[in-house]
Amino acid sequence: MSYVRPMAGWWKRDPFFVRYMARELTAFAVLAYAVVLAVGLVRLAQGELAYNGWLRAVQSPAGLVMHLVFFVSFLVHCTSWFEIMPKTMPMMVLGGKRVSAAAITGFGTGLAVVVTLAVLAVARWLP
Template sequence: MTPAPKTYVRPMNRWWMRHPAYRRYLLREGTSVMVAAYALFLLAGMVCLVLGETAFNLWRGFLQSPVSVIFHLAALAAFAFHAWTWFKVMPLTTPPIRFRGQPVPDRMIFRAALWAWGIASVALLVLAMRFL
């Protein structure tokens, strides 16, 4: 047999430095840390709610603190960036959609998703103002 040529394999270390798209990708994936953290925060609220009024008021009181505001502003940014990127790639994951025989362009799907985002947000706000 002809010997296989000696090849050089480049390492992957710090690969995300190589392209801005990689850093955007990691940022997008990074939002999941905030999503999980927020879930834990809500879970803590639930625990307090079960434990009784004293415990819950501690959690409720924490909401007023600067730490909470910073945490929430960060979470807000993370969720918003998550939503934007999620909707942006959504057309890639949905089965082909046609309208009157013509394939629906990606930007229409994206726009529709933004609308859905807006509507869901308003609905949630209305419900919250009614029930909280």
């Protein structure tokens, strides 16, 4: 018996694996945005002129498209995390009844929406 090399793109044939790979790919968007924010902090430490240059870059049309791509990626990432959560955590029992996976996912997603709206409200309120 000899070694048979797996075919390239094997994961593209199964919708489960395509979704899994898309979910994993969104982690790179989270990393990329963390780098963008870290660069902003470095520019802030370098002074007002450097920070204003970074701010202009992220507010440019290309920067806004970048933010839109990040936002969509974050939505997919967040939703997929909350879909996975009931499968990875211990069984929850509330009032003698098992909490359903849909309730856990819905609560997590709803909480994420509330926190996001609160952060946006605070950001809008700040000068």
